[in-house]
Amino acid sequence: MKDRLVTIFEQNPHDTFATSELVERTHPERYQDLRTTLNNADGPQRRKASREKAKLHRKLLHHLRGLEDQDVISTVRRTTTGEKVYTYQAHDTPTPQDHADLTIRHDDQTRSEAIQDAIDKDQAFFSHDVQADPSVDAVLIDAANHAPKELHDTITKITSVTNDCIAITGVTDIIETYNEAVINDFLDKLTAEMNKTGCYACLRLNFDDAQRTKDLNAFITAFYERTSSNVKLVAAAAYKENMHETYETLLSEAQRTQRKAHLEFTNVTPQPVFVGQHGPYTIPLHVWERLKEQVNASLACLAHTTFTIDINAYMDDHSLTDLRQLITDAAQHLYVSTAEARNDITVALKNYFNKANEFFIDFFSTTQNYIRCWNYSTEDTSFESFKTLIDNVADQTETLTQKQATIFQACGIPLHVNVMLAPSFSTATPNQITQRQYTKKTLYNLNEFNQDYWQQFLDHREETARMFDYADRTRVFRAPATHAASPVAEIKHLHKHRALPLLCYDFQRLQRERQLHEFL
Amino acid sequence: MITYAWRNAIKTILKDGTVYIDGDNRRCTEIRNQSITIDNPADGVDEPYNALRDHDEWTYPSKEQLLNVIFDDEHINSLDYTYGARLLNFDDTINQITDYVIPLLKDNPMTRRAIAHVYDPRLDSNQRRASTPGIIYFHFLQRNNALHCTAAIRSNDVFFGYPANIIQIHHVHRWVADECNLSQGSITTVSNSAHIFHDAHQDIQAVLNIPMESLSDDHF
Numbered sequence: 001m002k003d004r005l006v007t008i009f010e011q012n013p014h015d016t017f018a019t020s021e022l023v024e025r026t027h028p029e030r031y032q033d034l035r036t037t038l039n040n041a042d043g044p045q046r047r048k049a050s051r052e053k054a055k056l057h058r059k060l061l062h063h064l065r066g067l068e069d070q071d072v073i074s075t076v077r078r079t080t081t082g083e084k085v086y087t088y089q090a091h092d093t094p095t096p097q098d099h100a101d102l103t104i105r106h107d108d109q110t111r112s113e114a115i116q117d118a119i120d121k122d123q124a125f126f127s128h129d130v131q132a133d134p135s136v137d138a139v140l141i142d143a144a145n146h147a148p149k150e151l152h153d154t155i156t157k158i159t160s161v162t163n164d165c166i167a168i169t170g171v172t173d174i175i176e177t178y179n180e181a182v183i184n185d186f187l188d189k190l191t192a193e194m195n196k197t198g199c200y201a202c203l204r205l206n207f208d209d210a211q212r213t214k215d216l217n218a219f220i221t222a223f224y225e226r227t228s229s230n231v232k233l234v235a236a237a238a239y240k241e242n243m244h245e246t247y248e249t250l251l252s253e254a255q256r257t258q259r260k261a262h263l264e265f266t267n268v269t270p271q272p273v274f275v276g277q278h279g280p281y282t283i284p285l286h287v288w289e290r291l292k293e294q295v296n297a298s299l300a301c302l303a304h305t306t307f308t309i310d311i312n313a314y315m316d317d318h319s320l321t322d323l324r325q326l327i328t329d330a331a332q333h334l335y336v337s338t339a340e341a342r343n344d345i346t347v348a349l350k351n352y353f354n355k356a357n358e359f360f361i362d363f364f365s366t367t368q369n370y371i372r373c374w375n376y377s378t379e380d381t382s383f384e385s386f387k388t389l390i391d392n393v394a395d396q397t398e399t400l401t402q403k404q405a406t407i408f409q410a411c412g413i414p415l416h417v418n419v420m421l422a423p424s425f426s427t428a429t430p431n432q433i434t435q436r437q438y439t440k441k442t443l444y445n446l447n448e449f450n451q452d453y454w455q456q457f458l459d460h461r462e463e464t465a466r467m468f469d470y471a472d473r474t475r476v477f478r479a480p481a482t483h484a485a486s487p488v489a490e491i492k493h494l495h496k497h498r499a500l501p502l503l504c505y506d507f508q509r510l511q512r513e514r515q516l517h518e519f520l
Numbered sequence: 521m522i523t524y525a526w527r528n529a530i531k532t533i534l535k536d537g538t539v540y541i542d543g544d545n546r547r548c549t550e551i552r553n554q555s556i557t558i559d560n561p562a563d564g565v566d567e568p569y570n571a572l573r574d575h576d577e578w579t580y581p582s583k584e585q586l587l588n589v590i591f592d593d594e595h596i597n598s599l600d601y602t603y604g605a606r607l608l609n610f611d612d613t614i615n616q617i618t619d620y621v622i623p624l625l626k627d628n629p630m631t632r633r634a635i636a637h638v639y640d641p642r643l644d645s646n647q648r649r650a651s652t653p654g655i656i657y658f659h660f661l662q663r664n665n666a667l668h669c670t671a672a673i674r675s676n677d678v679f680f681g682y683p684a685n686i687i688q689i690h691h692v693h694r695w696v697a698d699e700c701n702l703s704q705g706s707i708t709t710v711s712n713s714a715h716i717f718h719d720a721h722q723d724i725q726a727v728l729n730i731p732m733e734s735l736s737d738d739h740f
Contacts, residue, residue: 075594293648336579342598350597360597365650399719403578406717410681411581412589412688414600414651 001026002063009073009088016076016087019064023056030056057351061344062132084347112329114322115307123314124326127278127306127428128163130337134344137164138274138281138302140291140366144170145298148178148186154299155201156193157352161345164428165200165276167302172209175219183219187226194230201230202274207237207246208266217249224253232260232275234502238267239495247491252484254507261505262473263491269470269501278306278428279372280502282471284418287366299353301345301367304338308424311386312375313434320389324396327371331397331419334369335404339415365416370471371397372424375434383460390467394421422471423464442477446490462499470501477506522686523567525556527728529678533716534730547718554678554714561690561707568683571727578723581684590688600651603688606638607658617692622699625662634660639674655685660696666705669693676711679720679727685709 004026008017017025024031034056037049064086067073073086111119118124127137139158143151151174155166175183194201203223210216223233235250237243254261264273271288274281281302283291291300307330314323346360353359376386397419408415426436441453448454458474465472481487487505494503537549572580589596593608593615608615616636624634636658644652652674659670671689676682689707697704716724721732 332579339598343596346597361600361650364598400578403719406677406720407578407580407680409651410654410677411586411684412603412654413581413585415598416650 001060002066005060005063005067006072009067009086013088016085018085019057019060022064022086023053023060026060027056057348061134061347065131065344111333114326114329115333118309118314118326121313121317122310124307124309124330127308130305130341134341134348135161135163136301136304136345136367137278137306137370138162138167138276139165140167140169140274140283140300140302142170142298143168144173148174148182152186152189152193155190158299159193159197159199160352161348162199164278164306165202165274165281165302166194167202167204167272167274167276167281169204169206169272171203171205171219172216175205175215176211180218180222184222184226187222187231191227191231195228199230200232200276202232202234202276204234204236204264204272204274206266207235207240207243210246213243213246216246220246220249220253224257224259229259232262234262234264234272234274236264236266236272238265239492244488247488248484251487251491251505254505255478255480255484255487258507260475260507263503263505265495265500265503267495268465268499271470273470273473273502274302275473275502275504276303277425278303278308278370279422279424280471280473281368281370281422282420282469282501283366283368284420284469287418291366299359299363300365301363304341304364304367304369305334306370306372306428307334308372308374308428310374310434320385324389324393327393327421328396328400330371331400332404334371334419335401335417338367338369339408339413339417367416368418368420370420370422372422372428374424374426374428375436376423383463387463387467390421394467394469397421420469420471422468423473440475440477442479443490444479445486446493449490449493458494458498458500465499465501473502473504474500475504475506477508480507521560521563522558522565523571525558526568526678526682526686527730529554529556529682529714530716530724530728531730533678533714534724534732537716539718548715549718550713550715552713554676554711555708556682556711557706557708558686559706561686561693561704565687565690569687572680572683575723575727577726580680583687586684586687587691590692600649601638601640601643601653603638603653603655606640606653607636607692610637610640617696618699621658621660622696625660625667625696625700625702629662632661634662636660654681655689658689658692660693662700662702663705665702667693667697667700667702668705668708669696670708670710673709673711673714675713676709676715677717677720678711678714679716679724682709 005022008022008025034049034053038053064073064084068075071089074089075084076087115124128135139162141151141154141158146154158166174186190201205216205219207216220233239247250261262275269282271283271285283302309323309326311323314326342364346363349360349363373390401417401419405416441457443454449458461472461474465474478487491503491505494500533549533551533554537551539547539549542548569580569583588604589599590603590607592602592604595605595609596602607617610616614620621634621636624631637656638653638658639656643649654673654675656672656674659672661668661670669689669692671685673685676685686707686709689709693707694704724730725732
């Protein structure tokens, strides 16, 4: 591909080419097909074509960036839609840089030895290569600023640059503004979109904001009837007795459909916690407070990229000191590599959203990069040392990112790149990552919370939530209950006695235990 | 020469500055309106930069990044501002250097009006804005067949910022001097708040070997 691009520029040394012109020249037939579809088709076909076109753009941008780095071509300007326009470098147009008389060296964005070694041994992996793929892991959309149709359009556009999770707040506003048919249509379209793209959508339903319980109950029922498992619902509330019926609806619907009920306790975390494939996502409290005030906050990048470490595999042949070094190296790498990739993402976004520059500055102001831990045991004795390590490394990471921000800001490069530590989900792990080591147990009734197993389990989960700054989820496998009142009583108990930010009641029965019961 | 100026500026701040806690709750030592004049900027302009770049404890921006943000006239959407977009494409209407400063200096060599602004009050005079430019303006003055440049810096982290700032100012200065067929004269920076963060003390010791005993909290 690079050679084809060079040939185009060499044959037209005095011409300029926008990215889409280069896509057309390098993929003439495919581009023509896509254009025909985009001009004539509606609905899913059109969206599919739009995404494919974006994919071609992304692939080409990777090669164009390489040619720019080698000084074969240079960017001369951007089009009104934000596309870069390139020209061949061979001719003698003087630029300010000519006066600089410099040996320009590129920033070292290669991975440290520790990172590369862990990747080579399948002990760690990045969610995507930010240099080659201008996309992000998770975005946040405030539904309160959109009508359902507009919201769906925004989701359709943003999925083309999102790998993992579309987090949606303000759902209560939609429920209380629009009728059942409109809401059902939105849920159907959202489900279809997520099934097609493989992304998760995570709707945050704030019970505290709700004015009409009846609407909430109807929505919850519709949600479990109409959506598939990659559309999640997080019920956010500080438990109140007058919401008992709504909790019953939520838990009985989850049980009926053998799905999960996610409950976010707002008394523990005022900031939201979302569920993606890679793991839980959250926003530091001070950023959440600022985001609520922000004018352009209807769309924001929640997470750019993720580095996941399989702790169990890594600790087989490394020490805790090595792990500390790996996490610090990863934080440094994420800072530098994601900083430069942001501009390419905004170019891709500009193809979809005709917004002012301020919008894109705000878009990244909430962004975190995640270092996630997979298979860290919460049951064996090493948990204490792991906890100490994470506490220590979290402080170190914060100091490092603050120092980097100070340096870049002082140099006239005002970047805000944050790195957060969090657990990983098995849905994020490719096949080569080790199988889950910790054991799961099913809960049958409230009294079991007095058993040693559950006491220790919940103690550890509280510790884990605190050390990961509440980017954590506690999953409880719940056996089928004859009436939802029992699980509701358990939720009430956990709310009262435990500081858990996000609780997941999972009514999918555990395979291992089902076999045991069947045998008995 | 520049390393000498940089080192002395830091020592002066640490010795004579006032300690305070800033809006981000960081402890700093500050001197107001610190002025540094470099008579021959080409002499060792990269030395402070190289000193910071050679350390593994942090990533210092590459020279390409430093010059891109001052010579690239495009708005970089993921940054709050860039010097280049402000200098060379202010409000998408004027290249302050090629459309104004250079022609002015050519037409009226003794002018005192050759100024290029970075600060844009319409955007920056906003309390909610996360960050605003450190360098506020560049002023060029031709005297005795040499072009002198003064840069006003609102807020200057002298340890981590000055090495980058002096490279950026130097290259803009030399570009204008070349275009006007003048030799490059002195660079003066006037830093309204020239400060050192206390959390950088160990780094200063590591890079410049300035003993921190010279700093006391008596001023606080």
